Amino acid sequence: MKSFKKVLLLLLSIVLIFVIYLVFNTLNFKTKQLNPDLIAVLKVNSSSKENFSKAIKIKTISPENKIDFDSIQFQHFSDFLKNTYPLADSLLEKKTFNSYSFLYKWMGSDLTLKPIILMAHLDVVPVIQENRANWKHDPFGGEIINDTIWGRGVIDHKVGVIGIMESLELLLKDGFLPKRSIYIAFGHDEEIGGVNGAIKIAQHLKEENIEAEFVLDEGGSIVQKLIPGIQKDVALIGIAEKGFVSLELSVSIEGGHSSMPERETAIDVLSNAIVKLKQNPFPALISPSIENFIDNLGPEMPFANKLVFANKSIFKSLITGIYEESASGNALVRTTTSPTIFNSGVKDNIIPLVASAVINFRIIPGETITTVTNRVINIINDKRITIKKGSFLSEPSKVSSTSSFGYKTLNKTILEIYPTALVAPYLLVGATDSRHFNAISDNIYRFSAIKLNKENIKSFHGLNERLPISDFENSIRSVSYTHLTLPTIYSV
Numbered sequence: 001m002k003s004f005k006k007v008l009l010l011l012l013s014i015v016l017i018f019v020i021y022l023v024f025n026t027l028n029f030k031t032k033q034l035n036p037d038l039i040a041v042l043k044v045n046s047s048s049k050e051n052f053s054k055a056i057k058i059k060t061i062s063p064e065n066k067i068d069f070d071s072i073q074f075q076h077f078s079d080f081l082k083n084t085y086p087l088a089d090s091l092l093e094k095k096t097f098n099s100y101s102f103l104y105k106w107m108g109s110d111l112t113l114k115p116i117i118l119m120a121h122l123d124v125v126p127v128i129q130e131n132r133a134n135w136k137h138d139p140f141g142g143e144i145i146n147d148t149i150w151g152r153g154v155i156d157h158k159v160g161v162i163g164i165m166e167s168l169e170l171l172l173k174d175g176f177l178p179k180r181s182i183y184i185a186f187g188h189d190e191e192i193g194g195v196n197g198a199i200k201i202a203q204h205l206k207e208e209n210i211e212a213e214f215v216l217d218e219g220g221s222i223v224q225k226l227i228p229g230i231q232k233d234v235a236l237i238g239i240a241e242k243g244f245v246s247l248e249l250s251v252s253i254e255g256g257h258s259s260m261p262e263r264e265t266a267i268d269v270l271s272n273a274i275v276k277l278k279q280n281p282f283p284a285l286i287s288p289s290i291e292n293f294i295d296n297l298g299p300e301m302p303f304a305n306k307l308v309f310a311n312k313s314i315f316k317s318l319i320t321g322i323y324e325e326s327a328s329g330n331a332l333v334r335t336t337t338s339p340t341i342f343n344s345g346v347k348d349n350i351i352p353l354v355a356s357a358v359i360n361f362r363i364i365p366g367e368t369i370t371t372v373t374n375r376v377i378n379i380i381n382d383k384r385i386t387i388k389k390g391s392f393l394s395e396p397s398k399v400s401s402t403s404s405f406g407y408k409t410l411n412k413t414i415l416e417i418y419p420t421a422l423v424a425p426y427l428l429v430g431a432t433d434s435r436h437f438n439a440i441s442d443n444i445y446r447f448s449a450i451k452l453n454k455e456n457i458k459s460f461h462g463l464n465e466r467l468p469i470s471d472f473e474n475s476i477r478s479v480s481y482t483h484l485t486l487p488t489i490y491s492v
Contacts, residue, residue, distance in 0.1 A: 022311050029310035031299045033422055036415035042480050044473045051084055052162045052472055056142035056151035062123040062191040074100040074188055077122055085165045087172040100188040101197035108181035114213035115181035120160030121190035121433055124153035125461050136464050147469045154467040155460055157218045160448055163475035190433045193392050198433035205440050212441035214406025217434035219446025224453040229301040233421040235414045238428035238446030240289040240399040243363030246390035249273055255351040266355035267344050273380045274339050280379050282335035284320040287365045288399045289427040290332055296424035331429040336362045365396040397435050406443045413481040417449055417474050449478035
């Protein structure tokens with residue numbers, strides 16, 4: 001009996017020590033949020049919203065089929081930029097790439113400092129014709145109704161283009177001279193890979209031996225009540241983005257008449273392969289970008305959540321399990337597997353000879369295109385299936401620092417516009433043009449000063465894309481504060 005009590009006492013002591021350890025870590029899990037500085041609000045030109053509206057009306061659509069590319073619309077947009085922003089067009093050095101992508105250079109006063117690169121893209125995704133009737137307003141009307149602007153591109157990403165140009169024009173008019181040189185890169189084909197736009201601009205900068213202090217592109221935003229446990233607005237700064245590879249699976253087996261099917265058809269073989277892939281997902285992991293996300297937002301959560309995140313090495317499985325419960329969360333902790341295209345058959349009484357499918361993988365940092373491809377081959381384990389990589393490939397980006405000049409400057413600026421917001425780094429699950437600039441800078445960030453919530457986030461590449469005018473005006477302020485004014489004060 002005495003020995004039992006000793007064992008029980010030992011167990012209770014271990015449990016108590018463990019609890020004390022957890023609580024200690026939780027209490028020492030301190031906030032990393034900065035205190036905002038109050039500054040005078042930049043007055044935006046009254047004509048800015050009308051200029052934004054005009055930009056939306058120009059149908060700079062990147063079609064999947066190159067034959068459908070409308071060069072007239074892109075030339076129209078080029079003329080629009082030139083005529084609407086004459087100071088930027090005449091006072092800054094400008095280079096053109098493949099007719100419709102542009103690189104502006106604003107020479108700074110101190111050439112010993114590394115330059116800054118601002119990015120946005122001119123193109124938008126198409127409006128699906130079958131969904132046209134479900135738009136509340138003309139998707140290319142640029143209508144402003146009750147201080148909200150409607151149309152394709154107001155979020156993705158003409159808000160970035162016009163925000164930058166409006167800021168440039170304001171500061172040039174005031175005679176402002178940046179301390180650091182500023183490059184502005186506008187690609188015209190981001191939505192289809194950036195081959196003729198951003199890639200060419202990045203190659204040029206590399207040839208010119210340009211090394212940027214930081215690069216800023218789209219990607220992050222101010223999210224509202226989209227993070228469980230946090231009621232405040234959260235500014236998410238993308239410090240990394242996932243890679244991209246699509247694998248085409250194809251199989252050819254003798255077909256015949258549907259009345260006499262063999263044990264396995266081409267469709268059967270291919271379907272079984274897809275089932276294997278779905279039943280064997282890539283392992284979940286907490287990447288460095290997600291660790292940073294946890295470290296910055298964990299201290300702001302309720303105690304129970306805070307305790308888990310403060311002890312993430314112990315509760316790793318619990319944390320990944322929480323993320324796995326939603327599609328968006330699952331995408332943050334693993335390489336995702338998404339069948340997107342399936343082709344086979346032409347007639348209901350003919351067993352097809354060939355079946356093919358395209359599986360899209362978004363690759364988490366820590367994996368590569370090669371490791372993903374090899375894992376797919378091993379899981380399918382069927383020599384009858386041919387596996388071929390798609391033409392568009394992108395490795396996961398490197399993870400940018402949260403202690404750099406660029407990140408700190410961006411963090412500070414966000415709080416000057418949104419003083420009550422929390423700020424945190426995160427992993428971008430989509431792709432941006434900035435992935436082509438890895439050779440230009442070690443610090444690439446992805447953020448736009450616009451708010452996304454459960455309602456308008458659905459309009460991203462979807463129906464009824466819209467944005468409050470106040471968010472558009474804040475995008476102008478964000479460019480002015482962060483990239484043009486603050487770097488003259490906070491130099492490395």
